[in-house]
Amino acid sequence: MTRFVAIFEDNVGFDWVRRDHSGEHLAFLEANKTRIVLAGALRPGVDEHPSGGLWIFDVASADEAIALIESDPYFKLGLRKSYDLRVWGKPPFYGAVTL
Known part of the structure; x- marks a missing residue:
């Protein structure tokens, strides 16, 4: 298996998708949690609305x-x-990392 990272950028004006469909999105993530091992929203600042996301895969x-x-x-x-998909690695001195 390989670890990949996807960084998402959201379309402006599509806040209704988060508002109306977050339950479906979260259910999708939960159903795929063995392959999408970590996921979350990205915000420009602490108190700002999400403008993207980040997923780490083990696929x-x-x-x-x-x-x-x-x-x-x-x-x-x-x-x-859009999304940017990259292979993710880590230096060996970190040892085993469980996500």
Whole structure:
């Protein structure tokens, strides 16, 4: 398995997607928590509204990560403007990291 990171940028004016469909999005994340091992919203500042997100995957391929991204209700409903998918590694001195 390979660890990937996706950083999402949201479309402006799509706050209704978060407001009306966050339950579906969270259920999707929970159903896929063995492959999307950590996820959360990104905000420009502490008290500001989300403008994107970050997911860490433990999957077999980039294609599997992309399939998950594009199956998410937030993606399907147009909230996500873009995403950047990268392979993620860490220096060996950190030892084992459990997410």
